[in-house]
Amino acid sequence: xxxxxxxxxxxxxxxxxxxxxxxxxxxxxxxxxxxxxxxxxxxxxxxxxxxxxxxxxxxxxxxxxxxxxxxxxxxxxxxxxxxxxxxxxxxxxxxxxxxxxxx
Amino acid sequence: xxxxxxxxxxxxxxxxxxxxxxxxxxxxxxxxxxxxxxxxxxxxxxxxxxxxxxxxxxxxxxxxxxxxxxxxxxxxxxxxxxxxxxxxxxxxxxxxxxxxxxx
DNA sequence: AGCATATATCAAGAATAATTGATATATCAA
DNA sequence: TTGATATATCAATTATTCTTGATATATGCT
Numbered sequence: 040x041x042x043x044x045x046x047x048x049x050x051x052x053x054x055x056x057x058x059x060x061x062x063x064x065x066x067x068x069x070x071x072x073x074x075x076x077x078x079x080x081x082x083x084x085x086x087x088x089x090x091x092x093x094x095x096x097x098x099x100x101x102x103x104x105x106x107x108x109x110x111x112x113x114x115x116x117x118x119x120x121x122x123x124x125x126x127x128x129x130x131x132x133x134x135x136x137x138x139x140x141x142x
Numbered sequence: 143x144x145x146x147x148x149x150x151x152x153x154x155x156x157x158x159x160x161x162x163x164x165x166x167x168x169x170x171x172x173x174x175x176x177x178x179x180x181x182x183x184x185x186x187x188x189x190x191x192x193x194x195x196x197x198x199x200x201x202x203x204x205x206x207x208x209x210x211x212x213x214x215x216x217x218x219x220x221x222x223x224x225x226x227x228x229x230x231x232x233x234x235x236x237x238x239x240x241x242x243x244x245x
Numbered sequence: 246a247g248c249a250t251a252t253a254t255c256a257a258g259a260a261t262a263a264t265t266g267a268t269a270t271a272t273c274a275a
Numbered sequence: 276t277t278g279a280t281a282t283a284t285c286a287a288t289t290a291t292t293c294t295t296g297a298t299a300t301a302t303g304c305t
Contacts, residue, residue, distance in 0.1 A: 046165060049159075050159075050160050050161070050162065050165075053156045053157075053159050053160035054157075054160040054262095056156050056230075057153050057156035057160055058153070058262095058263090059149070059153065062153075065233065066238065069236040074281080074282090075282060075283095076282085085266090086281085086282070087264080087265070087266080087282095087283080087284080087285095088264065089282095090282065090284080091283095091284095094283085106271095106282095108272060108281090109273065109280065109281045110281065111282065120230060120233060120234040123230055124227055124231055124234065127159075127223060127226055127227045128227055130159075130168065130169075130223060131220050131224060131227065133169075133172040135169065136169070157292095161292095161293090163293095177251080177252090178252060178253095179251065188294080188296090189251085189252070189253090190253080190254080190255095190295070191294065192252095193252065193254080194253095194254095194294080195293090197253085198292095209252095211251090211302065211303070212250065212303065213252085213302095214251080214253090246305100247304100247305090248304085249303090249304080249305100250302085250303085250304095251300100251301085251302080252299100252300085252301085252302100253298100253301100254297100254298085254299075255297085255299090256295100256296095256297090256298100257294100257295085257296095257297105258294085259292100259293080259294070259295095260291100260292080260293070260294090261290100261291080261292070262289100262290080262291070262292085263288100263290070264287100266288105267285085268284085268285080269282100269285090270281100270282085270283080270284095271281085271283100272282105273278105273280080274278085274280100275277085275278085275279100
């Protein structure tokens with residue numbers, strides 16, 4: 040039996056990444072943390088739309104936020120992407136479940 | 143600007159993986175190629191459901207199929223997972239676009 | 246030929262996700 | 276305090292994905 044918990048987390052990450060706007064946001068965050076207003080400017084997208092996608096990314100653990108005055112700054116948490124990368128590696132090698140561990 | 147084509151392919155893979163039944167199918171294919179009837183047996187799921195998910199996986203390039211008589215055998219193409227793993231690595235490192243290549 | 250089996254596909258409905266415009270809340274500045 | 280700005284959230288709509296039961300197609304067996 041495979042680890043349902045780990046798979047559930049991976050699925051959250053996968054879903055979060057599988058969307059063009061969210062990828063755009065992630066790429067925008069590479070040059071450092073940004074407030075929502077920065078992201079609105081860079082992308083030209085509606086504020087509620089940006090906030091919606093930021094929430095999905097945040098709930099998947101791909102970004103974190105911090106408030107400062109009126110602004111909320113978002114930044115990448117690359118550890119989650121690293122975990123996902125590792126999960127895919129295990130999936131690929133067939134050692135996702137404890138019964139057949141990676142050597 | 144990032145590579146829209148590569149991102150589109152990655153999104154197909156991500157979407158395909160982000161579903162529990164499809165993960166179950168992938169894991170079942172680790173012990174070798176299987177016909178649809180094997181997968182129905184192992185999972186207990188309806189045939190049309192299995193076929194639906196196999197199609198998604200196939201269109202994403204994660205599995206391939208081969209017909210033999212009345213049976214269609216599916217197997218993993220781990221190269222696609224390897225590509226995805228690499229894509230995530232690049233995303234994580236911020237070198238997905240040509241403008242900032244990985245060192 | 247006739248029948249059974251394996252699989253794909255389709256249409257309808259259900260469930261989930263995304264978009265949009267509006268409103269609410271909090272913070273700062275004047 | 277008043278007004279402006281930043282962000283979140285909500286309700287309604289639209290779009291996408293998944294499920295289900297039915298039917299179609301192909302293959303092989305008798």
